[in-house]
Amino acid sequence: MRTNATLPTAGIIAILLILALGAGCTGTAPGGNETPTATTTPAGGGNVLRIATTTSLENTGLLAELERVYENETGMDLQFIAQGTGQSIDSGRRGDVDLVLVHAPDLEQQFVDDGFGIDPRCIAYNYFIIVGPESDPAGIANMTPVEAFKTIYLAGTNNTPGVIFVSRGDNSGTHNQEKVLWEQAGYDYDTEILDTGGWYVEAGKGMGDTLILANEQQAYTLSDEGTYLSFADRLTLVPVIAEGAELLNRYSAIAVNPEEHPGVNAEGAAEFINWLTTNETKEMIGNFGAEEFGKPLFTPLYAPECAEPPFNCTCTGEVTG
């Protein structure tokens, strides 16, 4: 008797459910397809170029400026996803983006060597700086970057009051540069720096966040010059060390290889790279921030200078995608 009553009911509910699911499916599909026409097209669509990039570029406002100019000139919809260099290159490996705009030469080289990245072009550079409290509790002023890292390590592990180092801790380009400096100072990053006490703080955040965190804690941190300058009016931290060849910070654009990921917008990526390497664009990058921050945030790279040490990269030549 019970089954007699429940079966039709179950049937009705099941039909309702299937209808709902059907509506859900057919509804969701247009949801996904219709939005592209409104705002976005998935990577591979002709009008959208997805660029995974670093927080240090996004935080300076340069990307917004490039986007505005490029979109006006070409009608291409540039979509920047700010992730940090490590994650950006990973997005490129997966083919989730068409292009990466990053700053970690070692990771870039590997990306290209593995066949996922093509047509690398270096665009501009500035310097990393070691910023810290004006009182300089570790006493590193006037040292070379490597000496300074040694001194911070020794002071930090000795629990010298006020000596804290804030790391990006997010596998970004800046974080990679920091690891290189620890290694040049003679320490193994994984065993001798990580988890060695309260002096070493891992923020796990973008450059701007990390600067704000370091400012709150009155700590030392490694920053790119551009982000520091664009944040300087909100910080009491000062650049303690701003010179040294080890602190070179070079930005490159690399297209994702369409042979690995056929869906990517290779043509759009090539066009954007060619646009980035034009003299007009480089001039624009070279002037960016001069008015607002008192000095330009980036120095564009020109041939033949870019092919020589310390840059050792390609900065001209049309790419075809």
Added chain:
Amino acid sequence: MVNENPIIEGFIEAIELIVTLDPQVVEITIRSLYVSLTATFFAALIALPLGALIYFYEFRGKHAVVSTLQTLYALPTVIVGLLMFLLLSNIGPFGFLRLLYTPGGMIVTQTILIIPLLMGLTVSALSGIDRDKRYTITALGASRLQTIMTIIAEARFAVMAGVLLGFGRAIAEVGTVMIVGGNIRGATRVLTTAIALNTSMANYSLSIALGIILLAVALGVNITLSLVQRR
């Protein structure tokens, strides 16, 4: 060097941004509403019949299902985000849909996020009616189908309250939209991710303005909720 009082200054600028209908603020607000409303709509379409099915249909392990649903109310948004990111990424099983870093992907993800909540609350809403009314209805000679329809009609305000709660959860969360949407300016940036980004860029006034709007939406949902419950 440091701004004199970022909080007060931020508030004043925030009010200005809202009052003058700053295009960026308006655009982000509309996108946030669009994504979360659409997600709530699809989630309701799927979850309400499923919830009713669970309530009306006796089966083995029903308690376990309801408990699981209730546990999933608290499903951490970043976990849903991570899962959907892996599924929707180009190398994932649904990569061919190309939904990663699109509003469509955000809608699908938020839909999945709030389905357990809507299903569970539908079951609770129907349970809340039950017993006495059910007996009365049956005693009055209603068929099984009529009983079900009457109970659903009686529970509609409670169900609606559940849907509003689901919408509140969707619009206020930052985990999935950050991971799946990618916070792309002009494409996938919504209220919560814009607040996170602008705070990290020390644009406190824009953050405060967006925060006020987000709070206003939450307040609106709450007011609607209490109106619905009062009926």
